[in-house]
Amino acid sequence: MTTEPRTESDHAPPLAGAKEWTALAVLSLPAMLVIMDLTVLHLAVPELSAELTPSASQLLWITDIYGFLIAGFLITMGSLGDRIGRRKLLLIGAAAFGLASVLSAYASSAEMLIAARALMGIAGATLMPSTLSLIRNMFHDDRQRTKAISLWMMSFMVGGSIGPLVGGALLEAFWWGSVFLVGVPVMVLLLIAGPILLPEYRDPSAGRLDLLSAVLLLAGVLPIIYGIKKLAEDGFGWPLVAAIAVGLAFAVLFVRRQRSLDDPLIDVELFRNRAFGATLGVMMTATFAMMGLNLFVMQYLQLVHGLSPFRAGLWVLPMTGAMMIGMMVVPALAGRFRPGHVIAGGLLVSAAGIAVMTQVDGSSGFGVLIAGTCVMAAGFTPPAALGTDLVVSAAPPAKAGAASAASETSNEFGGALGLAILGSVGTAVYRSGMSDSLPAELPGDAADAAGDTLAGATAAAAQLPGDVGGPLLSAAQAAFTDGLQAVAVVAAAIALAGAVLAAVLLRRVGVPGPAVAVAPGVQAEEAAVR
Known part of the structure; x- marks a missing residue:
């Protein structure tokens, strides 16, 4: 028996019942999975590198393209869900994510894995905004909605924490592709339970999706995220600064186009609120x-x-x-x-x-x-x-x-x-x-690596006699701890x-939800x- 939403009075927002809370549990699973997939791949890199032998550039794209495309497609997919229906987009994305997970698990080449991870990123971008916007429409009561979003956010934390643990356990028992198959049963469950538990919501007055806006947004987000990420990994470089500048230029064009559209991807006037x-x-x-x-x-x-x-x-x-x-x-x-x-x-x-x-x-x-x-x-x-x-x-x-x-x-x-x-x-x-x-006995390449990162110093110390490597490692650990303190x-x-x-x-901002x-x-x- 389904518990229907009940109301406290004729003027109060409706309270969610058992069906909505059960649906929340289902919606939390794909959110948890998206975060897990950001972490488990890094554990599998050594094994997949040995089997697929990707080049350095290919390995970079294998590890990064998933997160890049999630960031680049989030707003486009959120706006698309408003137009075609959030449940519909969620189920389409779940099916695509499950398929891409299988393709990633059984990839036979680096190129195939890159393509499969790209599809996973695009599909993953449909899951987060769809789940959160459905929660927004399922829970009208302010306190219930805050509690529901808190529980939804908790699923991200759980996913981020158990991702390395689950991935490590799978890699000890199975091959590297097994880390991608975790999501398949979750997506199957979502495809079965979604049509039963989740209501459909969309904007009946929304116009067509502006494809040029979607392209401008992607051209803005991807170079910025890429440039920032590579600056963190490789240090300052003018090509990376140029990538960020190009992304910012496209972001400006995106904002200007949104101001001129009757039905933009996102209403930039919202930022004034x-x-x-x-x-x-x-x-x-x-x-x-x-x-x-x-x-x-x-x-x-x-x-x-x-x-x-x-x-x-x-x-x-x-x-x-x-x-x-x-x-x-x-x-x-x-x-x-x-x-x-x-x-x-x-x-x-x-x-x-x-x-x-x-x-x-x-x-x-x-x-x-x-x-x-x-x-x-x-x-x-x-x-x-x-x-x-x-x-x-x-x-x-x-x-x-x-x-x-x-x-x-x-x-x-x-x-x-x-x-x-x-x-x-x-x-x-x-x-x-x-x-x-750095000890004078350290070769040039090893000295550069040890002076650059703690991982490099650890590797260099392992190749030196104990009376030299020990002090080097201690100094590196102390320097890293100083960096952590800073x-x-x-x-x-x-x-x-x-x-x-x-x-x-x-x-002066009041309790969330005055609009409802x-x-x-x-x-x-x-x-x-x-």
Whole structure:
């Protein structure tokens, strides 16, 4: 028996019933899977490289094209879902993602794997905005919607945490392609349960999708993301700066075209609404700090404390647990305080956790690091969950798909910038610390590698006698720890800046969802497209 939505009064928004909460569980699975697929491939790289023998350029595209195309197609797919139906797009994307996963698992050449991963990226771009926009339309009550989005966000965290663990277990028992097959049963479940549990929503007044806008957006996002990512990996280079500049030029053309269209991919006037534009900025700031710092945390666990990737992944679980607790607390806080205050308070907590991480050292920093990451993660849950709720609720219900995609795209850019800028800070500190620590006996190539990264120093130390390699490794680990401390200082300052922005810019923003506080008109619009 299906529990129908019930209402508290004639003027209150309808409350979701058992069917909607069950549907939420189904919608959380593809969201979790998309994040898992961003992590599991890196574990499989050694085995697939041995079997497919890709060139350096091909290996780069194998690892990166999935994330690039997700970022490039998010807004286009969100807008497409508003037009053709969010459930329809979700099911099409699920079928394509499952097919691409099978093709990736059984790829017989590097070219085939690149093509399959590209298809996975395009299909993955349909999943996140479709699931989030469906949640926006299924949960009209403010508190229920905040709780639902918090649970949906939790699925991302779980996916990011268990991805390395699941991937590592599969690689120990099966071949490299097995890491891609995890998603197939999830997509089959979605294809079966989706038509039963998920209602259909679309904008009945939407026009045709503007293909030129989609091309301009892709031409803007891809060079920017690529340039930022490669700057983080390879350091400064004029070709990368040129790529970012080209992307920004196309982004400007995209915005100008949106202003001239009657039915744009995304209404750029939404960014004037503080609940939308300012919240996106605060969310990007939070993602910037957390993603940039997490890069150094994982390297510290593996290269300073010598943990295997699997064991390092296990020590991420306490942080995930802290985020899950935070996600459960956010709805209660949102019911008592203004969103801006909750988000600002969360970022202050995060800044305190990051400040703890500035005390990490090479010999006794393990416990300090884990404690700091847990506090940091718990504090980042309000901007993640409540910020997403604010952004999605600020847009009209018919445009929820595009708004959901804008939320995800801002996180992509925030993470990429965090990796690039904070990565550069940590690398600069490491190289400065190693400038006088390289032994004279070290060959030129090995000296360059050791002075560049901790991984290079670890490899060089393994080839040297113990009386030389030991001090080199100790110096490299100390220099890396100094870099981690410096990154933590900058990340704490960024989190504090985000808290100030939230407190100032969002101080007058009310509880999410005023547009659906009086539901009958919205219900009539949605009923017309079911």
